[in-house]
Amino acid sequence: xxxxxxxxxxxxxxxxxxxxxxxxxxxxxxxxxxxxxxxxxxxxxxxxxxxxxxxxxxxxxxxxxxxxxxxxxxxxxxxxxxxxxxxxxxxxxxxxxxxxxxxxxxxxxxxxxxxxxxxxxxxxxxxxxxxxxxxxxxxxxxxxxxxxxxxxxxxxxxxxxxxxxxxxxxxxxxxxxxxxxxxxxxxxxxxxxxxxxxxxxxxxxxxxxxxxxxxxxxxxxxxxxxxxxxxxxxxxxxxxxxxxxxxxxxxxxxxxxxxxxxxx
Amino acid sequence: xxxxxxxxxxxxxxxxxxxxxxxxxxxxxxxxxxxxxxxxxxxxxxxxxxxxxxxxxxxxxxxxxxxxxxxxxxxxxxxxxxxxxxxxxxxxxxxxxxxxxxxxxxxxxxxxxxxxxxxxxxxxxxxxxxxxxxxxxxxxxxxxxxxxxxxxxxxxxxxxxxxxxxxxxxxxxxxxxxxxxxxxxxxxxxxxxxxxxxxxxxxxxxxxxxxxxxxxxxxxxxxxxxxxxxxxxxxxxxxxxxxxxxxxxxxxxxxxxxxxxxxxxxxxxxxxxxxxxxxxxxxxxxxxxxxxxxxxxxxxxxxxxxxxxxxxxxxxxxxxxxxxxxxxxxx
Amino acid sequence: xxxxxxxxxxxxxxxxxxxxxxxxxxxxxxxxxxxxxxxxxxxxxxxxxxxxxxxxxxxxxxxxxxxxxxxxxxxxxxxxxxxxxxxxxxxxxxxxxxxxxxxxxxxxxxxxxxxxxxxxxxxxxxxxxxxxxxxxxxxxxxxxxxxxxxxxxxxxxxxxxxxxxxxxxxxxxxxxxxxxxxxxxxxxxxxxxxxxxxxxxxxxxxxxxxxxxxxxxxxxxxxxxxxxxxxxxxxxxxxxxxxxxxxxxxxxxxxxxxxxxxxxxxxxxxxxxxxxxxx
Numbered sequence: 074x075x076x077x078x079x080x081x082x083x084x085x086x087x088x089x090x091x092x093x094x095x096x097x098x099x100x101x102x103x104x105x106x107x108x109x110x111x112x113x114x115x116x117x118x119x120x121x122x123x124x125x126x127x128x129x130x131x132x133x134x135x136x137x138x139x140x141x142x143x144x145x146x147x148x149x150x151x152x153x154x155x156x157x158x159x160x161x162x163x164x165x166x167x168x169x170x171x172x173x174x175x176x177x178x179x180x181x182x183x184x185x186x187x188x189x190x191x192x193x194x195x196x197x198x199x200x201x202x203x204x205x206x207x208x209x210x211x212x213x214x215x216x217x218x219x220x221x222x223x224x225x226x227x228x229x230x231x232x233x234x235x236x237x238x239x240x241x242x243x244x245x246x247x248x249x250x251x252x253x254x255x256x257x258x259x260x261x262x263x264x265x266x267x268x269x270x271x272x273x274x275x276x277x278x279x280x281x282x283x284x285x286x287x288x289x290x291x292x293x294x295x296x297x298x299x300x301x302x303x304x305x306x307x308x309x310x311x312x313x314x315x316x317x318x319x320x321x322x323x324x325x326x327x328x329x330x331x332x333x334x335x336x337x
Numbered sequence: 338x339x340x341x342x343x344x345x346x347x348x349x350x351x352x353x354x355x356x357x358x359x360x361x362x363x364x365x366x367x368x369x370x371x372x373x374x375x376x377x378x379x380x381x382x383x384x385x386x387x388x389x390x391x392x393x394x395x396x397x398x399x400x401x402x403x404x405x406x407x408x409x410x411x412x413x414x415x416x417x418x419x420x421x422x423x424x425x426x427x428x429x430x431x432x433x434x435x436x437x438x439x440x441x442x443x444x445x446x447x448x449x450x451x452x453x454x455x456x457x458x459x460x461x462x463x464x465x466x467x468x469x470x471x472x473x474x475x476x477x478x479x480x481x482x483x484x485x486x487x488x489x490x491x492x493x494x495x496x497x498x499x500x501x502x503x504x505x506x507x508x509x510x511x512x513x514x515x516x517x518x519x520x521x522x523x524x525x526x527x528x529x530x531x532x533x534x535x536x537x538x539x540x541x542x543x544x545x546x547x548x549x550x551x552x553x554x555x556x557x558x559x560x561x562x563x564x565x566x567x568x569x570x571x572x573x574x575x576x577x578x579x580x581x582x583x584x585x586x587x588x589x590x591x592x593x594x595x596x597x598x599x600x601x602x603x604x605x606x607x608x609x610x611x612x613x614x615x616x617x618x619x620x621x622x623x624x625x626x627x628x629x630x631x632x633x634x635x636x637x638x639x640x641x642x643x644x645x646x647x648x649x650x651x652x653x654x655x656x657x658x659x660x661x662x663x664x665x666x667x668x
Numbered sequence: 669x670x671x672x673x674x675x676x677x678x679x680x681x682x683x684x685x686x687x688x689x690x691x692x693x694x695x696x697x698x699x700x701x702x703x704x705x706x707x708x709x710x711x712x713x714x715x716x717x718x719x720x721x722x723x724x725x726x727x728x729x730x731x732x733x734x735x736x737x738x739x740x741x742x743x744x745x746x747x748x749x750x751x752x753x754x755x756x757x758x759x760x761x762x763x764x765x766x767x768x769x770x771x772x773x774x775x776x777x778x779x780x781x782x783x784x785x786x787x788x789x790x791x792x793x794x795x796x797x798x799x800x801x802x803x804x805x806x807x808x809x810x811x812x813x814x815x816x817x818x819x820x821x822x823x824x825x826x827x828x829x830x831x832x833x834x835x836x837x838x839x840x841x842x843x844x845x846x847x848x849x850x851x852x853x854x855x856x857x858x859x860x861x862x863x864x865x866x867x868x869x870x871x872x873x874x875x876x877x878x879x880x881x882x883x884x885x886x887x888x889x890x891x892x893x894x895x896x897x898x899x900x901x902x903x904x905x906x907x908x909x910x911x912x913x914x915x916x917x918x919x920x921x922x923x924x925x926x927x928x929x930x931x932x933x934x935x936x937x938x939x940x941x942x943x944x945x946x947x
Contacts, residue, residue: 092855093855093856093858094858096859097855097856097857097858097859097862098858100858100859100862101858101859101861101862101866104862104866105862105866105869107879107882108866108869108870108873108878108882111877111878111879111882112727112734112873112877114877115734115735115873115876115877116727116730116731116734118735119731119732119733119734120730120731123730203879243704243705245702245704245705245708247705247708247709248705248708248709248711248712251709251712251713251716252712252715254716255712255715255716255719259719259722264719264723265723265726265727269726269727269729269730270726270729271726271729361945361946362945405946408776408946411779411780412779412780412943413776413779413780413943413946414943414944414946415940415943415944417944429943431677432779433677433678433679433782433783433784434677434678434782436779436780436781436782437673437677437782439780441780443776443777446773446774446777448777450694450698451698452698452699452701453694453697453698457694457697461690461691461694464686464687464690464691465687465690465691465781465782465783466673466781466782467673467675467679467683467687467782468673469673469674472673493701513673514672514673
């Protein structure tokens with residue numbers, strides 16, 4: 074347990090040193106936040122309500138999504154581990170007594186923690202200055218949001234981990250990674266809240282794991298789920314987390330065996 | 338003792354540095370937020386003239402300013418002060434013209450196309466440099482022959498060994514008949530055979546085609562076997578400039594007699610010579626060429642001890658250069 | 669000591685075009701070696717750009733118009749700006765890699781070759797797969813043209829062609845300028861990129877959608893509004909809610925020329941800076 078804490082803490086610290094990248098990310102998120110929020114407002118000029126969202130909801134959703142984009146891994150893609158697999162350095166990682174998957178997960182959580190601190194707060198603050206946002210005042214709602222986000226992060230990690238593992242089979246991870254980015258950004262609700270989708274598409278999206286780390290947590294934040302409904306959301310997130318981690322574990326063992334057979 | 342070989346009468350130097358300096362502004366962190374701005378003089382008032390057909394070794398300790406100088410000569414960097422003239426062109430103002438007249442080989446980086454067969458790189462460079470097809474073909478054929486590259490002309494560059502790649506890079510740099518060839522650590526990491534091949538090729542090119550060559554190196558065998566002239570720089574200044582022979586004579590005025598005695602014994606006392614090392618029955622006696630001779634030293638040794646074997650060693654270039662680096666500079 | 673190669677020291681445009689073909693061809697051949705990833709990448713690029721338009725389609729699934737623009741009209745804006753952007757992406761976006769090359773030291777290689785640095789940079793990293801993105805843009809644009817009942821005239825057709833050309837030039841200039849600045853301040857690379865990609869995203873939507881300061885930014889700073897919006901006002905006979913003078917709709921080429929001059933100056937300055945500081 075101590076080990077995972079250390080790994081997470083180290084990762085947090087490492088990401089805190091990427092000052093230029095962090096600032097650039099905040100800037101980009103803010104710019105896109107402005108453009109998207111403007112589009113949202115224009116859309117809601119035409120209609121009062123879309124799928125239970127009103128204009129303020131949509132704008133709030135946009136800014137929260139932009140703020141938490143990086144932290145929660147809504148960019149999809151792959152983990153830095155992929156490069157180590159490509160060069161073969163991963164063999165060193167596999168020799169470690171610590172489990173590789175948990176190791177990477179701990180690192181990812183450390184990264185997310187840092188990015189929540191800086192990259193989430195600034196765009197939200199800027200967005201709040203220029204737009205009317207509806208953020209909850211009760212601490213319990215925020216805590217539920219954080220909890221939901223954390224479980225969602227695990228799901229997001231598992232997906233990125235699986236994409237990363239494809240490098241063991243196809244050395245060039247670019248295509249799977251790009252596919253993952255596109256699919257994730259779309260189906261998680263990041264590009265557009267899934268309530269905008271036509272019914273059949275929205276139902277499909279909600280049946281997939283991607284919504285667990287963007288759409289669902291933000292809906293929780295906006296108080297869209299209460300009571301039994303809320304429990305159902307957490308249950309769905311939890312279930313996806315467990316299933317995908319199990320699949321990741323299995324895929325990792327497949328990959329490890331492959332490495333061993335090929336002589337490392 | 339700067340026996341700089343004068344360029345042929347009436348001929349302009351092919352490369353000239355006139356009171357050239359290069360300063361960099363460096364920011365150093367002092368504490369958490371503050372930065373201190375300092376100026377580093379990588380090249381300090383260097384004046385140098387190289388005549389056509391010379392083969393110059395440009396050596397110095399790490400950080401002496403070698404690569405900075407080469408960068409100014411190739412047009413990559415602009416001097417802070419002074420005048421640079423290469424092949425009749427000012428690198429600062431006429432980069433494109435200069436590029437056609439020089440060839441550059443970076444020791445650590447290749448300029449070949451990584452994923453394509455070696456042959457393709459040569460062909461592409463023909464187009465980039467706009468070399469007449471006939472001339473390019475002739476050059477290529479000659480270089481391939483001299484460097485023995487036929488066996489791997491169709492191999493992708495990423496699959497070549499370091500020695501093969503270096504040969505490819507040198508060939509690539511010469512296909513457009515440059516007036517000057519610069520090489521930055523060309524033999525680094527090469528095996529003995531490849532090194533010899535590269536040196537032989539450079540000597541041939543220099544001799545047959547009159548290509549002026551300037552190379553930086555840490556391998557002093559390169560200097561010994563290749564260079565006619567040696568320029569030593571340190572801390573951005575030229576501290577020695579002359580023919581290799583002259584420098585060796587100035588700094589390597591000693592010789593060493595290595596004696597294997599029958600039995601280990603105390604250091605021999607020989608007039609004009611000094612025992613610099615012992616190892617069991619073996620002793621190294623160093624003497625100054627100007628004060629005594631090998632014969633005199635040997636006679637003295639044989640007279641006082643029972644000798645099994647002996648040999649004479651001349652100073653090697655490494656000792657010479659070390660002495661240069663550590664001796665006070667002349668101006 | 670003239671060079672012995674004959675011909676002019678500086679390559680003529682025709683010679684440069686020839687060299688470009690050779691270098692780009694080499695890149696294509698090199699990429700083709702890795703056939704699997706090459707094809708896979710091309711396909712995913714196609715899918716990505718497909719999803720690009722889906723965002724707009726989803727919006728119009730919920731509403732009939734956006735700031736007074738119908739879906740076909742927005743598709744027109746999207747198609748035109750997207751074509752301009754992707755042509756720029758295919759030929760000039762390679763300059764984005766300049767800061768990276770500066771950092772790794774590979775930039776020096778460009779400086780010892782007898783061709784302009786920007787030219788060499790773009791030819792070297794030519795990516796054929798980027799043309800795949802164009803297909804979707806063209807399809808959307810063509811469909812929009814068919815669906816919209818445009819009252820065509822010679823002037824409008826001319827405007828259409830000019831719009832696409834100057835739009836491409838504007839994006840190309842933005843790319844070069846932001847990359848040049850990024851060469852100067854390498855840490856600012858991603859911020860520079862967000863100007864390029866952000867403005868292209870904004871150009872997909874009608875300008876009135878944006879807040880006032882953003883409208884001004886997209887008109888006077890990074891003039892993405894001239895890529896598709898202003899020309900569209902003329903071609904589609906749409907009124908401008910802000911009452912801008914009519915001649916603005918024709919200002920695209922002038923804006924493009926000015927921007928290209930700015931790009932050229934900035935790039936030269938960036939190279940000069942690199943050559944005097946080595947970083």
